[in-house]
Amino acid sequence: MAISASEIPPAPREPVRDRFLASLDIGGTKIAGAVLDPDGAVLLRAERRTPAAGATGEVFGAVRAVLEELAAMPEWGRVATLGIASAGPVDIARGRVSPVNIPGWRDFPLVDQVCALPSAAGLPVLLCGDAVAMTAAEHRIGAARGCRDALCLVVSTGVGAGLVLDGVVRNGPTGNAGHLGHISVDLLGEDCVCGSRGCVEQLASGTALTRRALRDGWRPTGPADGAALAADARTGDRVALAAFDMAARALAAGIAAVATLVEIEVAVIGGGVAEAHDVLFPPLRDHLAAYAVLPFAAGVRVERAALRADAGLVGAAFLAAERRPAEAP
Helix, strand or coil: CECCHHHCCCCCCCCCCCCEEEEEEECCCEEEEEEECCCCCEEEEEEEECCCCCCHHHHHHHHHHHHHHHHCCHHHHHEEEEEEEECCCEECCCCEECCCCCCCCCCECHHHHHHCCHHHCCCCEEEEEHHHHHHHHHHHHCCCCCCCCEEEEEECCCEEEEEEECCEEECCCCCCCCCHHHCECCCCCCECCCCCECEHHHHHCHHHHHHHHHHCCCCCCCCCCHHHHHHHHHCCCHHHHHHHHHHHHHHHHHHHHHHHHHCCCEEEEECHHHHHHHHHHHHHHHHHHHHCCCCCCCCCEEEECCCHHHHHHHHHHHHHHHCCCCCCC
């Protein structure tokens, strides 16, 4: 049973206290699932690698496998709602997704497909963007707790973001409000997979970081991934440091633009790249001070996401529980 946009009540509802919550977090690297208690504590987990280059059915097969693993556990019988956080763009009104980093899914009817699975039978299902889910989690119990206006970013395989305005997480009509990753900050930059050019994601994602470093002469001794690049940056490797500095500059430009537009208090950053906060955040704060110069935009705090890898799962679970239809148990 899909929860459509028209069924979402104007104000959050209290979660069902004697039932569990379930969620999926679908990204370009992994598909994770969880069963959580009403306060957001993860009780059970399941995970599969995302076959991002695979066909439509292959990718959904990983989703099905995650849900089936969770549904086989005794706790599944107490699950009240299922929230799905997906890489975007998403269309929450139609229950469809077109993740930039999963080419096999274009206008894919994710909610309908999940609702048709025996493991999800009878559950209210709500779709949201992964960054909106992260924003909901960080605003409720994480680093943006108590803030009326905030920007929360997921910097990983891609770059997503969500907004809290006047104390409310803003979805937008299709669920993509605040999608900072595909705002151009380099008008003459390289083409982005979204079809534009010079996007924040094209400059600041983990994929962009390693690609730029390899192009500029970085020679890792092991796997050419973000963790290795961060380790080399910590030793003072100039190419690695330059790659992180470019990512920090792109993020700073995007954050400053948002601060100028809607006057945020804090920018919370999570995702895999944020694990290298010790080499990313110092140049990010320096560049942000240079870009956000007007008095009402200056002073935006940069904080690390408190929930880290669980933020999407927790946020999707909260949103589904708070926006369940009145007839849900």
